[in-house]
Amino acid sequence: MRSKSIAVIIVAAGKGERAGSGDSAVPKQYRPVAGKPVLSRTVDACLAHEAVSHVLPVIHPDHAELYASLGLADPRLLPAVPGGASRQASVLEGLKALAPLRPDRVLIHDAARPFASPDLFGRVITALDQHDGALPTLPVTDTIKRSLDGQLVATTEDRRQLFAAQTPQGFRFGQIFSAHMRTGTVRREFTDDAEIAEWAGLRVAMVEGERNNIKITHPEDFTRAERIAMADLGTETRIGTGYDVHPFAPGDAVWLCGVKIPHTAKLQGHSDADVALHALTDAILGAIGEGDIGVHFPPSDMRWKGAASTVFLRHAGDLVARLGGRIVNLDVTIAAEAPRIASHAPAMCAVIAETLGISAGRVAVKATTNEKLGFIGREEGIVAMASASVEVPRVD
Known part of the structure; x- marks a missing residue:
């Protein structure tokens, strides 16, 4: 039969x-x-x-x-x-x-x-x-x-x-x-x-x-x-951190977390010099053991001259997805005397969330000053620090 x-x-x-x-x-x-x-x-x-x-x-x-x-x-x-x-x-x-x-x-x-x-x-x-x-x-x-x-x-x-x-x-x-x-x-x-x-x-x-x-x-x-x-799948949670600094150069606006903010200067760099997204990209790459932003987008490569840093961030998110993982939460801290950043934080969270395909509730952007101390206090540049929590399939 x-x-x-x-x-x-x-x-x-x-x-x-x-x-x-x-x-x-x-x-x-x-x-x-x-x-x-x-x-x-x-x-x-x-x-x-x-x-x-x-x-x-x-x-x-x-x-x-x-x-x-x-x-x-x-x-x-x-x-x-x-x-x-x-x-x-x-x-x-x-x-x-x-x-x-x-x-x-x-x-x-x-x-x-x-x-x-x-x-x-x-x-x-x-x-x-x-x-x-x-x-x-x-x-x-x-x-x-x-x-x-x-x-x-x-x-x-x-x-x-x-x-x-x-x-x-x-x-x-x-x-x-x-x-x-x-x-x-x-x-x-x-x-x-x-x-x-x-x-x-x-x-x-x-x-x-x-x-x-x-x-x-x-x-x-x-x-x-x-x-x-x-x-x-059987998962594990990994944590990555990122740090970046960019000096000021003559200009009229800075890019931070994908948001253009008017200012008396711009940030100097090979791409759009978005110091916050660079730190965040490094945090995600670090969480999955994929090196840093320079490995994937070397500054010697002219393809990335003036590029929007959301390209780098999206690439890091895609690598997480290819592993079958997911981004749990992201935290960014920007240290600068100027420009004032706090009012732009919601827009920054929205850009990050849209770029990575996650909800804005999984993203935090905070700002602080350096109390007039050091090169940040002298308004010579901006520092950004970030952390990323990522769940990926467990590898024994």
Whole structure:
């Protein structure tokens, strides 16, 4: 007897608006978690079970370039197909695309659930031997109240009978395809594929879900996703420090943390002489053992003559991402008698956060004087010191 073929549809056609955009307008399924895009993680999770024959992403029609930029490649990964105006319509498009392959079983999984384990896929697949459909669930632990008007409690539900549904949800292909096709005869939007199966009279079993199988929906979910990803990798926290000094030269403005501040002089240097970003770049490079800024951008190289120091900072952030790490927090201290810096600190934090793709809450910029002492006190130059805390996969 031949083994049953199993296909997985990844529903990735949404715009991810509830998750917010954070540092960019990139939809949530293409945003990185611990240096790897959410959708890349989800595809890997679907391919991790050896019984899976095909994986088919269903993407938004406007996201073809974003999807291509992921560079995904696997013999079992089918070309992505465009989805519809709703989740339900997108799943139907995926089922239509799979129909020529005639899989025995199909699992339908949310792109925003990147941490489903092979064991979870296995439990759903095994349940399909005895049932028309199967989905992972978790018992509801909160007390659930029902309200008719959203203001007053009408009743308290028996939570012993309530379960939170997850994906992947599995079905026998012909049955769920037929059920989806029949939904066109009713004016109703179903919340998930198990509800469609229930409506069609199919028997749907529950299997044990996973707490880490979270659905990334809101901005704060990315923080939890980062923790899950880093815990899976096994991480360690590293600290780096940076120090830089630049003298003044004739000019009318200084660049500090990517912000141009009018002044009676400029800072002298090969690039834009942003002493603060140089110190911060060194701190990040130091945390991951990648030398200093001069190793990556030697002052003898004329390509960097007058360059914006955000280029250097972004490079350091990219190196962290390539390691599968993340920046936890950054702290910059600028020592100068003039210009006055404190009022520019929020803008500086914003530039650093945008350059590195992190939240501004992870960045601190402080200013101090040298109480008229030394070369800083004589207004001959500016000193910057920085520290960086970075989480990276543990290397034994």
